[in-house]
Amino acid sequence: MENLVIAIDGPAGAGKSTISKLIAKNLGINYIDTGAMYRAITYKCLKSGIDINDRQKVVDLCSRTEVDFVDNSIYLDGVRLGEEIRTLEVSSKVSDVAKIPQVREFLLEKQREIGKRSDVILDGRDVGTHIFPDTKYKFFLNASAQERGRRRYQELVDKGQTVVLEDIIEDIKKRDYIDSTREVAPLVKADDAIEVDSTSMTIDQVVTYISDMVRRIGE
Ligand code: CDP
Numbered sequence: 001m002e003n004l005v006i007a008i009d010g011p012a013g014a015g016k017s018t019i020s021k022l023i024a025k026n027l028g029i030n031y032i033d034t035g036a037m038y039r040a041i042t043y044k045c046l047k048s049g050i051d052i053n054d055r056q057k058v059v060d061l062c063s064r065t066e067v068d069f070v071d072n073s074i075y076l077d078g079v080r081l082g083e084e085i086r087t088l089e090v091s092s093k094v095s096d097v098a099k100i101p102q103v104r105e106f107l108l109e110k111q112r113e114i115g116k117r118s119d120v121i122l123d124g125r126d127v128g129t130h131i132f133p134d135t136k137y138k139f140f141l142n143a144s145a146q147e148r149g150r151r152r153y154q155e156l157v158d159k160g161q162t163v164v165l166e167d168i169i170e171d172i173k174k175r176d177y178i179d180s181t182r183e184v185a186p187l188v189k190a191d192d193a194i195e196v197d198s199t200s201m202t203i204d205q206v207v208t209y210i211s212d213m214v215r216r217i218g219e
């Protein structure tokens, strides 16, 4: 029997990772945060002093980099990463790294390989359109940019970071633009994905809705 693959795509701050983690826990399946893999590459570039506009250097860096996702955690060259990949500095650069075709190719292969290991829920921008286009469990989670900015701001403040709401909304809008206009695997709803607007939904409501739909699709 084929593994269960649930794809959750959508823009920043829509609630993809929060919802995916909860569904993974409820169903007892693995969770893969594909965005964390792009963040890990970006983080390594910044740490190594590589100018992300120098595409060749970024591509070369990929060729000497190991990225993996084990037990719901991201590993970069064998080291588990945490909050260091969630800073505004990484966020503001990650979409420029993610638009480099060779970087996408490198991570796509890895994402498919990890995704095939077991039943899994993946969140990102191109899970339903490119990584696992054949899965029948596809969702596009969305919310207004204002609400997504507010959520992300609150999250960073709760973690003790000093941030300005307008900067967060601007970063989100800028990333939405770069992500949805890039040439390779842009952020777009797959034709057969179910769209969920979570602007005025609670986390529980979204989890219940998507879980019900997964059950129905599987019947
Ligand atoms: O958590 P947040 O929604 O802020 O972003 P993320 O899921 O961590 O993804 C960070 C960035 O990685 C996105 O803005 C995209 O540029 C890129 N990404 C991508 O291109 N394709 C994916 N499947 C996942 C993320």
Ligand code: CDP
Pocket: 010, 011, 012, 013, 014, 015, 016, 017, 018, 019, 123, 151, 152, 155, 198, 201, 202, 203, 206
């Ligand atoms: O992964 P993505 O960038 O799509 O979103 P996230 O990292 O899950 O962040 C969304 C933030 O909004 C989290 O702090 C959630 O607690 C909160 N939130 C949500 O995800 N969904 C709602 N319906 C309401 C709030």
